[in-house]
Amino acid sequence: MRLAVNIDHVATLRQARKAKEPEPVLAALLAEQAGAQAIVCHLRGDRRHIQERDLRLLRETIKTRLILEMAATDEMLAVAKKVKPEVVSLVPESPNEVTTQGGLDVIGHKKHLSEYIQKLKRVGIRVSIFVDPDEEQIAACQEVGVDLVEINTGKYAEAEKEQDRMKYLEEVKRAAELANSLGLEVHAGHGLDYHNVQPIVEIKEISELSIGFAIVARAAIIGLPEAVQEMLKLLSE
Numbered sequence: 001m002r003l004a005v006n007i008d009h010v011a012t013l014r015q016a017r018k019a020k021e022p023e024p025v026l027a028a029l030l031a032e033q034a035g036a037q038a039i040v041c042h043l044r045g046d047r048r049h050i051q052e053r054d055l056r057l058l059r060e061t062i063k064t065r066l067i068l069e070m071a072a073t074d075e076m077l078a079v080a081k082k083v084k085p086e087v088v089s090l091v092p093e094s095p096n097e098v099t100t101q102g103g104l105d106v107i108g109h110k111k112h113l114s115e116y117i118q119k120l121k122r123v124g125i126r127v128s129i130f131v132d133p134d135e136e137q138i139a140a141c142q143e144v145g146v147d148l149v150e151i152n153t154g155k156y157a158e159a160e161k162e163q164d165r166m167k168y169l170e171e172v173k174r175a176a177e178l179a180n181s182l183g184l185e186v187h188a189g190h191g192l193d194y195h196n197v198q199p200i201v202e203i204k205e206i207s208e209l210s211i212g213f214a215i216v217a218r219a220a221i222i223g224l225p226e227a228v229q230e231m232l233k234l235l236s237e
């Protein structure tokens with residue numbers, strides 16, 4: 001199980017003061033040194049955390065893989081073509097959300113997404129879609145031509161009752177099995193932390209987890225290398 005560390009919230013802290021630190025790129029390098037296998041960031045339309053400068057610096061400096069989360073807009077297509085991340089992860093975006101609210105509605109935007117994905121693939125970028133654990137949406141991901149999917153673990157992570165948690169875990173598992181059987185590489189993420197990650201690690205079809213908030217929050221207290229290493233230990237158990 002690989003770990004992709006999302007460093008958006010290092011930029012959130014910087015932007016809270018519109019200051020020059022902390023530098024997301026420094027966090028990315030420390031995360032890599034601690035063992036992270038990829039770095040993720042989300043360039044939002046409103047630029048609330050990551051800026052284009054961060055993306056440029058990340059592209060120039062990181063040695064693993066750069067995964068760029070973005071909305072499927074013309075503006076972001078131009079950015080992706082310039083920066084050339086290894087993977088673009090298409091996510092839904094709405095201006096007033098605190099964080100990504102759910103998976104992309106692939107069924108409702110098949111034509112747009114098929115064309116958009118081809119434009120990214122033509123310049124050598126692998127494409128992922130952040131998708132809810134819904135069988136029809138996953139089947140649609142294959143139809144629009146993605147290389148991989150990231151299954152949304154948000155509902156699993158947020159469930160308060162154990163019964164709900166088990167139900168959502170089962171949904172994630174079934175979605176991972178389906179995506180894998182369709183020939184897609186399977187990643188997962190959203191809301192995963194040091195307490196809820198282990199059952200997801202046990203799903204053998206999932207090869208990579210994208211984790212941000214929990215690692216950055218822990219890093220603020222105990223330091224980033226330690227926070228990344230603790231998570232990697234959980235992923236290897």
Ligand code: PXP
Pocket residue numbers: 006008042069089091099100130150189190191192210211212213214
């Ligand atoms: N995957 C996607 C598509 C996301 O939008 C986010 C949040 O930026 C994550 C994973 C990571 O979620 P978290 O910060 O809760 O670990």
